[in-house]
Amino acid sequence: MDGIAGKKSGLVWAVHLSTIALVLLWVVPTFGLLVSSFRTGDQIVGSGWWQSLSTQVQQLAAVRIEGDEVQRDGVFVIEGQLYAAGTDVSAWGTSSREPEAYEPGAVADLGDGVTLTVGADGGFVLSSPTTMADLRMPRVFATASTPPEFTVDNYTNVISSPLAGQSIGQAFLNTMTVAIPATIIPILVAAFAAYALAWMDFPGRALLVAFVVGLLVVPLQLALIPLLQFHNWIGIGKGYLGIWMAHTGFGLPLAIYLLRNYMVGLPRDIIENAKVDGATDFQIFTKIILPLSFPALASFAIFQFLWTWNDLLVALVFLGTGNDQQVLTGNIVNLMGSRGGDWEILSASAFVSIAVPLAVFFSMQRFLVRGLLAGSVK
Amino acid sequence: MHPALQALFVIVIGVGGCVFYFYASNIFLDKVLYPAKGPNAGRNTNRANMIRPWLFLFPALALLCLYLAYPVFATAWLSVFNRDGDFVGLGNYSAMFAEPKFVESLQNNILWLIVVPAAATAFGLLAAQLTDRIKWGNFAKSLIFMPMAISFVGASVIFKLIYDSRDANLSQIGLINAVWLKFDGGVGSFLMLRLVPFVLIGCLLLAIAWAGWSVLRPLVQGQGGGALLKAARVLGALVAAFLVYELAVWLYGIVTNELPYGQPQVWLQKPYWNNFFLMAVLVWIQTGFAMVILSAALRGVPEDTIEAATIDGANPFQIFFKIKVPQIMGTIVVVWTTITITVLKVFDIVLAMTNGQWETQVLANYMYDKLFRSLDWGMGSASAMIIMLLVTPILIWNVINARKEMR
Numbered sequence A: 001m002d003g004i005a006g007k008k009s010g011l012v013w014a015v016h017l018s019t020i021a022l023v024l025l026w027v028v029p030t031f032g033l034l035v036s037s038f039r040t041g042d043q044i045v046g047s048g049w050w051q052s053l054s055t056q057v058q059q060l061a062a063v064r065i066e067g068d069e070v071q072r073d074g075v076f077v078i079e080g081q082l083y084a085a086g087t088d089v090s091a092w093g094t095s096s097r098e099p100e101a102y103e104p105g106a107v108a109d110l111g112d113g114v115t116l117t118v119g120a121d122g123g124f125v126l127s128s129p130t131t132m133a134d135l136r137m138p139r140v141f142a143t144a145s146t147p148p149e150f151t152v153d154n155y156t157n158v159i160s161s162p163l164a165g166q167s168i169g170q171a172f173l174n175t176m177t178v179a180i181p182a183t184i185i186p187i188l189v190a191a192f193a194a195y196a197l198a199w200m201d202f203p204g205r206a207l208l209v210a211f212v213v214g215l216l217v218v219p220l221q222l223a224l225i226p227l228l229q230f231h232n233w234i235g236i237g238k239g240y241l242g243i244w245m246a247h248t249g250f251g252l253p254l255a256i257y258l259l260r261n262y263m264v265g266l267p268r269d270i271i272e273n274a275k276v277d278g279a280t281d282f283q284i285f286t287k288i289i290l291p292l293s294f295p296a297l298a299s300f301a302i303f304q305f306l307w308t309w310n311d312l313l314v315a316l317v318f319l320g321t322g323n324d325q326q327v328l329t330g331n332i333v334n335l336m337g338s339r340g341g342d343w344e345i346l347s348a349s350a351f352v353s354i355a356v357p358l359a360v361f362f363s364m365q366r367f368l369v370r371g372l373l374a375g376s377v378k
Numbered sequence B: 001m002h003p004a005l006q007a008l009f010v011i012v013i014g015v016g017g018c019v020f021y022f023y024a025s026n027i028f029l030d031k032v033l034y035p036a037k038g039p040n041a042g043r044n045t046n047r048a049n050m051i052r053p054w055l056f057l058f059p060a061l062a063l064l065c066l067y068l069a070y071p072v073f074a075t076a077w078l079s080v081f082n083r084d085g086d087f088v089g090l091g092n093y094s095a096m097f098a099e100p101k102f103v104e105s106l107q108n109n110i111l112w113l114i115v116v117p118a119a120a121t122a123f124g125l126l127a128a129q130l131t132d133r134i135k136w137g138n139f140a141k142s143l144i145f146m147p148m149a150i151s152f153v154g155a156s157v158i159f160k161l162i163y164d165s166r167d168a169n170l171s172q173i174g175l176i177n178a179v180w181l182k183f184d185g186g187v188g189s190f191l192m193l194r195l196v197p198f199v200l201i202g203c204l205l206l207a208i209a210w211a212g213w214s215v216l217r218p219l220v221q222g223q224g225g226g227a228l229l230k231a232a233r234v235l236g237a238l239v240a241a242f243l244v245y246e247l248a249v250w251l252y253g254i255v256t257n258e259l260p261y262g263q264p265q266v267w268l269q270k271p272y273w274n275n276f277f278l279m280a281v282l283v284w285i286q287t288g289f290a291m292v293i294l295s296a297a298l299r300g301v302p303e304d305t306i307e308a309a310t311i312d313g314a315n316p317f318q319i320f321f322k323i324k325v326p327q328i329m330g331t332i333v334v335v336w337t338t339i340t341i342t343v344l345k346v347f348d349i350v351l352a353m354t355n356g357q358w359e360t361q362v363l364a365n366y367m368y369d370k371l372f373r374s375l376d377w378g379m380g381s382a383s384a385m386i387i388m389l390l391v392t393p394i395l396i397w398n399v400i401n402a403r404k405e406m407r
Helices: A002-037 A041-046 A153-160 A168-199 A205-215 A220-234 A240-264 A268-276 A281-292 A294-310 A313-318 A328-338 A343-363 A365-376 B003-033 B041-078 B091-097 B100-131 B137-149 B152-162 B175-182 B187-220 B227-256 B273-299 B303-311 B316-327 B329-344 B348-353 B363-373 B377-406
Strands: A056-059 A070-072 A075-081 A088-093 A107-109 A115-118 A123-128 A139-146
Touching (some): A002 A343, A002 B100, A002 B137, A115 A139, A153 A168, A168 A240, A168 B041, A220 B363, A220 B377, A240 B003, A240 B041, A268 A281, A294 A343, A313 A328, A328 A343, A328 B348, A343 B137, B091 B377, B100 B137, B100 B329, B100 B363, B152 B175
Antiparallel strands (some): A075 A123
């Protein structure tokens, strides 16, 4: 067997390398956004996130000089610092056409005896023989190398300040408000129905199972207008109540299907013994079936939670379009429209919305996989 | 009332109401309506047991009928009326097919339907096969599976950063453009952008041509089963022929196209190709799903069949394609159809990334446009019915399978 093992080691290496390549391909996109969300806006547009650990040489945004003037030795002087500490100016200028006209420390003549000096550390001295109160302050363009900088300001910024009608923090609460009841309520309704379809004998049972299976694939796009009309007709209109009902309705086929498939597999003896001992169906259900079905209940709960948390369409249609009721996904789509280039805002917002599903995913992956297998392989 | 408080209230009312309903209705049935005592105890028990299933089923059935079954008919009904509420028969449908934007979205949807399930299943199969053979496979699996938890909107943000494009004199922050600018037309570019794609797509073309031929062959030889199967074979061969033609055009393009080296490209605004950039997002999300299910199926392949093949001298590729894949064909079909359904409903990705501009419109977003931007409920419902129509074959197939299983 040694010969075969020797031949195989090449293949084993190929397998390892291809797996690494595949995993990188799947992780890098998310990782890039995660890194970006911790960089300042200037740094994000200055260099790709893969260069975020290296010092970057870049043209800084123009800064208009400001400050209080002081009179010193007969000249009026404004002194100050243009950039954050750690910036290393390599060239600067006073017009956008010649952004690299001067060396650090060189003196620029701005006319009328006004002079400006910018040092390598970003410190500037603007001096003039007359008062500068009426002078239009010059702008400074500089090329500088800036050290890597990471910050959590993006997160505090998006969570608290309303950038697209409302803050991401508020949207987070709204999403919670939508997702939690929409996850819990269908479970109970579905569990009773699944028990009836799995363990009770009545005419038409097979037909009902087929009905549920058929509804599994009905696109919810069809339901939008009729249900909106219905909600308006019964007077709940657009709002949380409507979206809870809608998510419950849309989640039921999968819930019933998953739970029924699981319950059918429970041992018949237990249920028949309980019946012989005089337990009613209600008792059997609450005391035996529900506890035993916990894995299936958990996997459906995860599905439904991920689905309601990540949903955009149902929220757009059934929740008010008012700013105070927007969910995370809707808010981010708005941000993409209005602040499309502000990656520090977009990336942090996206990560606020991704964080909860990811936490649920990594902590309960086992149940999720089990549910997937039960839902599709059978 | 604060929404969070309201939510808590609804959970309590909803759950409590459910429990109360089931409990109280059972008590009512057993104690009041048909008590299991007195002269008719036996008959009463039987009657109660006939009614009880419907007590258990009632809330679920009511919700299902109201929220999923009724809307199918209501939408069909709405789709034959115009904006002013006049009956127009199939007028909305014919108007829709005359609209270039609708035809565009139908074409794009067909492209999505072919590419995404195929790519996601293929990548999923590859990932499943690779990760099953190594020690850190489970770790690799959960990383590839992770996008499953990310919303379509979140994924759109992630990929928008990757496709980002900035002027040539600025540094690129999108990964694709940064890589693209590394190519300068030299030997490396020839290798990576002409030779490798040519070989890969050439192989794909040959594989599809072979698959198309093997589907059609029984028909040519005068066999091929019943009429339905024959029709399916012709259809499969036609799809394969279309793909072969399309790939041949690609091959020609790879050889002849002048590539704009050194110019950052706005990937999402290149008609036809931008569809593929959007599809990449969905493939990225769905591959994990395919991988998980296919890996379970692969593990279920009986060990002795593989051993027998090994003893007969089959190499790993032969074992994979000739022993394993045929045995998990059923699962592959299930994965394929599940992803197909997801593709038909794809909406968030297109809305967030291009909103259907630059010829990327798809049916679901077209419908949303009609319903909530043009406020034309007739046309919107008609396009929703088209989606329903496309799903129907899968629906019927699922129901037939479920009926088989029940027996």
